[in-house]
Amino acid sequence: MSNETVGFDVFKLNKQLLDAISESGYITPTPIQQKAIPLALAGHDVLGIAQTGTGKTAAYILPVLMKVKFAQGKHPRALILAPTRELVMQIEEVARQLGKNTDLRIVSLYGGLGPKTQIELIEAGVDILISTPGRFMDIYRKGNIYPKDLKTMVLDEADKMMDMGFMPQIRSILEVIPNKRQNLLFSATFSGRIEHLAAEFLEFPERVEVAPSATTAETIAQVKYTVPNIKTKINLLANLLQNEEISRAMIFTRSRKNAESVYSYLERKDFGEIRVIHANKGQNTRINSMEDFKAGDVRILVATDVAARGLDVTLVSHVINFDVPLIYEDYVHRIGRTGRAENEGKAITFINPAEAYHFEKIEELIRMKVEELSIPEEVDVPATPFEEKQAYERELDRLRQRDNPDYKGAFHEKKTQPKKNIGKGEKVKAKKHSKKPNRNQLKTKNQKNRGK
Numbered sequence: 001m002s003n004e005t006v007g008f009d010v011f012k013l014n015k016q017l018l019d020a021i022s023e024s025g026y027i028t029p030t031p032i033q034q035k036a037i038p039l040a041l042a043g044h045d046v047l048g049i050a051q052t053g054t055g056k057t058a059a060y061i062l063p064v065l066m067k068v069k070f071a072q073g074k075h076p077r078a079l080i081l082a083p084t085r086e087l088v089m090q091i092e093e094v095a096r097q098l099g100k101n102t103d104l105r106i107v108s109l110y111g112g113l114g115p116k117t118q119i120e121l122i123e124a125g126v127d128i129l130i131s132t133p134g135r136f137m138d139i140y141r142k143g144n145i146y147p148k149d150l151k152t153m154v155l156d157e158a159d160k161m162m163d164m165g166f167m168p169q170i171r172s173i174l175e176v177i178p179n180k181r182q183n184l185l186f187s188a189t190f191s192g193r194i195e196h197l198a199a200e201f202l203e204f205p206e207r208v209e210v211a212p213s214a215t216t217a218e219t220i221a222q223v224k225y226t227v228p229n230i231k232t233k234i235n236l237l238a239n240l241l242q243n244e245e246i247s248r249a250m251i252f253t254r255s256r257k258n259a260e261s262v263y264s265y266l267e268r269k270d271f272g273e274i275r276v277i278h279a280n281k282g283q284n285t286r287i288n289s290m291e292d293f294k295a296g297d298v299r300i301l302v303a304t305d306v307a308a309r310g311l312d313v314t315l316v317s318h319v320i321n322f323d324v325p326l327i328y329e330d331y332v333h334r335i336g337r338t339g340r341a342e343n344e345g346k347a348i349t350f351i352n353p354a355e356a357y358h359f360e361k362i363e364e365l366i367r368m369k370v371e372e373l374s375i376p377e378e379v380d381v382p383a384t385p386f387e388e389k390q391a392y393e394r395e396l397d398r399l400r401q402r403d404n405p406d407y408k409g410a411f412h413e414k415k416t417q418p419k420k421n422i423g424k425g426e427k428v429k430a431k432k433h434s435k436k437p438n439r440n441q442l443k444t445k446n447q448k449n450r451g452k
Helices: 015-023 031-041 056-068 085-098 116-123 133-141 158-163 167-176 192-201 230-240 256-267 283-295 329-335 355-366 386-403 424-433 439-451
Strands: 046-049 078-081 106-109 128-131 152-155 182-187 206-209 220-226 249-252 274-277 300-303 318-321 345-351
Touching: 015 056, 015 085, 031 046, 031 056, 031 182, 031 206, 046 056, 056 078, 056 085, 056 128, 056 152, 056 182, 078 133, 078 167, 085 106, 085 128, 085 283, 106 116, 106 133, 116 133, 128 133, 133 167, 158 167, 158 182, 158 192, 158 329, 182 192, 230 256, 230 345, 256 274, 256 300, 274 283, 283 300, 318 329, 329 345, 329 355, 345 355, 355 386
Parallel strands: 046 182, 046 206, 078 128, 078 152, 106 128, 152 182, 220 345, 249 300, 249 318, 274 300, 318 345
Antiparallel strands: none
């Protein structure tokens, strides 16, 4: 397809879909949509690689809606798999928005609540099923999903599914659905594992890559701060949030504990409405928090990586990585929450001494050096406590030993000191002062005792 500006009408979609696209405010298809939609409509298997926020959800939803067309029968004819309930909910929202002028029945399946209502919706009739792998297999095993009519299968965020250990469930699904079907696989990153999955899952696929794998969007300005300890991270965060330019921010932490700690600290300050979401939060709490954030009623959303994907908010001004992610591809997905739909955004990362190793790997992955800023003078930088400093050094030792088994760091096990060579006179002297008698001494003593 040429580089000239084109509209969605070039794809020869039906009037219902074109009207819905127009009503949604979309005028020009994104590069991934321009390349993937014609191939999917032509019936090819497609491997799509594009960074998050580039419109890849619509790149497969539109062909699926066009192929399924109208309600028919009771069993699903298209299956879309995604790794998290948040992403399933986002896909469902896009599918309903673009399919609103059709009579298509769209059902989403995910955990966090009982399956009874979801089963009732399936039994009432479904055309497009959107699901997490685990919940699909749970309901299938109950005998409530009949996959014999499936003609199209989509794997979205395939790299994340592999990171989360969903491959056994995906292989189980592949065993129960028809072999003759169209397959679409989309991912923000392309690794050796994804290449292996594509070879197993796709048949003579057309590869579509609008940017090199793990490329971050050009609309995102990235900066980093090197910080000595956790207290400085907190102080720096509080300082940055005083800036009114941070109108809507997502703060990512590595653990639920850190998320709650950051939330509790910020809640005591006057930074506007704040919410926190992580795996321990109830389903309704998470949904309500995300909806309020999307509506602009919440200024700051603190989250673990459970929300790094599947949250489509076009006006997130800043993403702050309070902790560096240990799964390096998650950095791309985290910062992809800002700079969406051609809006400009900013990504800020705090890096402690142990995290510097990981961020160097991230910079290798994204093929760029992130600009480093100095901590503002007004930010208090307390001394690092001894225990925290030791924890950083141990972690660095562990990471360096992983890369180089011969590396010996500050906390390696000390070798036993070799015995010193001592002269003949010293040896006698040593025996004389030894508290513990040797075998010969014990033997002589026993013989004397027996003689008595």
